Amino acid sequence: MRAGEAELRALMIGGLAGQADAQRKLLQALAPVLRAFFARRLRGAEDDVEDLVQDSLIAIHTRRATYDPARPFTAWAYAVARYKMIDHFRRRKQTLPIDDFADILSTASFEDASGAYLDIRRLLDALPPKQAQAIRATKIDGLSVAEAAARAGISESDVKVSVHRGLKTLEQRLSDATLGAARLGS
DSSP states (O other), X not given: OOOOHHHHHHHHHHHHTTOHHHHHHHXXXXXXXXXXXXXXXXXXXXXXXXXXXXXXXXXXXXXXXXXXXXXXXXXXXXXXXXXXXXXXXXXTTOOXXXXXXXXXXXOTTOSSOHHHHHHHHHHHHTSOHHHHHHHIIIXXXXXXXXXXXXXXXXXXXXXXXXXXXXXXXXXHHHHHHHHHHHHHHO
């Protein structure tokens, strides 16, 4: 049985307090969670899944000082995992259609997505309204591009461009924030 948010968070806080056993148990409990996370997104690439699990566990361990104990732990851990996956795609020069980012950015697998939802809302609120509206409609509300265009009264091309630009802006901001947090934790 997989560990839940409360157990993982307690282990992380214990690890932050210097409890080596809690840190070891956390990493052991996270391995199957991360394995399932990557396996759903990288079907047929089992070797890559294991590499990403190990990379993510190392990053979670080395960057643990950047975790805010007042926030949900799984949202933070999944964010680290997503960045490791994006780095993996970049190293391999793989590209994904923009529609595949819905799976990568999905919070459906979080056990406690409330903190993640607030983070997403805050990030989207910082975008230009048209971009935020297009991302909400297509990636969160699950509308097709045609439905989102009809709802907003704009062309389908405009929706696609707005989603693409908005996601690129979010990716850059999150990358900058992660690098800044990593520097603080070093």
